[in-house]
Amino acid sequence: MRIGLIGTGRIGTFHAASLCRNREVGSLVVTDADTARAHALAERVGATVAPGVDEIFTWGVDAVVITTATSAHAELIGRAARSGLPVFCEKPIAVDLPGTMAALREVERAGTVLQMGFQRRFDAGYTAAREAVRSGRLGRLHTVRAMTSDPAPPPAGYLPLSGGLFRDCLVHDFDILRWVTGREIVDVHAVGSDAGPAMFREAGDVDTAAALLTLDDGTLATATATRLNGAGYDVRMELAGETDQVAVGLDDRTPIASTEPAGPRAADKPWTGFLERFAPAYEAELAAFVAVVRGERENPCGGNEALQALRVAEACEVSRRERRGVRVEEIAPE
Numbered sequence: 001m002r003i004g005l006i007g008t009g010r011i012g013t014f015h016a017a018s019l020c021r022n023r024e025v026g027s028l029v030v031t032d033a034d035t036a037r038a039h040a041l042a043e044r045v046g047a048t049v050a051p052g053v054d055e056i057f058t059w060g061v062d063a064v065v066i067t068t069a070t071s072a073h074a075e076l077i078g079r080a081a082r083s084g085l086p087v088f089c090e091k092p093i094a095v096d097l098p099g100t101m102a103a104l105r106e107v108e109r110a111g112t113v114l115q116m117g118f119q120r121r122f123d124a125g126y127t128a129a130r131e132a133v134r135s136g137r138l139g140r141l142h143t144v145r146a147m148t149s150d151p152a153p154p155p156a157g158y159l160p161l162s163g164g165l166f167r168d169c170l171v172h173d174f175d176i177l178r179w180v181t182g183r184e185i186v187d188v189h190a191v192g193s194d195a196g197p198a199m200f201r202e203a204g205d206v207d208t209a210a211a212l213l214t215l216d217d218g219t220l221a222t223a224t225a226t227r228l229n230g231a232g233y234d235v236r237m238e239l240a241g242e243t244d245q246v247a248v249g250l251d252d253r254t255p256i257a258s259t260e261p262a263g264p265r266a267a268d269k270p271w272t273g274f275l276e277r278f279a280p281a282y283e284a285e286l287a288a289f290v291a292v293v294r295g296e297r298e299n300p301c302g303g304n305e306a307l308q309a310l311r312v313a314e315a316c317e318v319s320r321r322e323r324r325g326v327r328v329e330e331i332a333p334e
Helices: 010-021 035-045 053-058 070-082 097-110 124-135 156-162 165-181 198-202 279-293 303-322
Strands: 002-006 027-031 063-066 087-090 114-117 141-149 185-193 208-215 220-226 234-241 245-248
Touching: 002 010, 002 053, 010 027, 010 035, 010 063, 010 279, 027 035, 027 053, 053 070, 063 070, 063 279, 070 087, 070 097, 070 156, 087 279, 097 114, 097 303, 114 279, 114 303, 124 165, 124 234, 124 245, 141 165, 156 198, 165 185, 165 208, 165 220, 165 234, 165 303, 185 303, 208 303
Parallel strands: 002 027, 002 063, 063 087, 087 114, 141 220
Antiparallel strands: 141 234, 185 208, 208 220, 234 245
């Protein structure tokens, strides 16, 4: 199998190495607007460099992996669909609903595969939590608490292009909440704070946010995020039911200490970021994509999953801006 990878930044570099380790991938072709970066990566992993995106679609690849800047995702998804190629794309499809729907229509017309990069679905902890919910171990689920805390903010130039904290960061929590519980989010109340560095206010974004979410069976969930968690990278989910409760992401690298005398102390080596924390999950999602391309399994995370998570993020942004509760059904795909 020959795969074309577009974008050789941080996540593209990780995915390229993962694909080159997969024994079903015979060759990898990479390209990037930064040609020096593409050549450096190709030399490290034994890939071929394409001069540009056009060659990815004319050199006879069997599938495409998109890890470019978000602004290019929708166009590249459409191009892959028109070329009849299965495509894996990092989230999001686009930062808005019109761009998302346009790309999804291209995929539907072509009848091709689009697998989205929501890596938490491949994490062992979240998988176990899903099984605990679905098996009935927790009894009736009544409360879910999800959180994503980054240790440091992204570069200031990234913020205006990111779509904001709800669309860029919390969208992962919205997706995994749907996947673990098997329920839809129907109502949101969201707030945000821009009291941190001035670059967030200048970008019209917030550095910290919280949302109260109601699921379609009445379960209540909270989702919080911050760009300023100095203790380390902290991604967790707690699920409480009438019978039992479980936690995802609670281990000896969780960057939190108890104030109780007999409680655990702070982690010696807290997680530093998403690539370290979710490395096995990233590896697993690309292995799944290769299996999908080979016809060995169904698509584990189609484009509609990204659409539904984006609708929740959009509803939260409206709620924050207008200071009111928002029904997700108000955010209708166009």
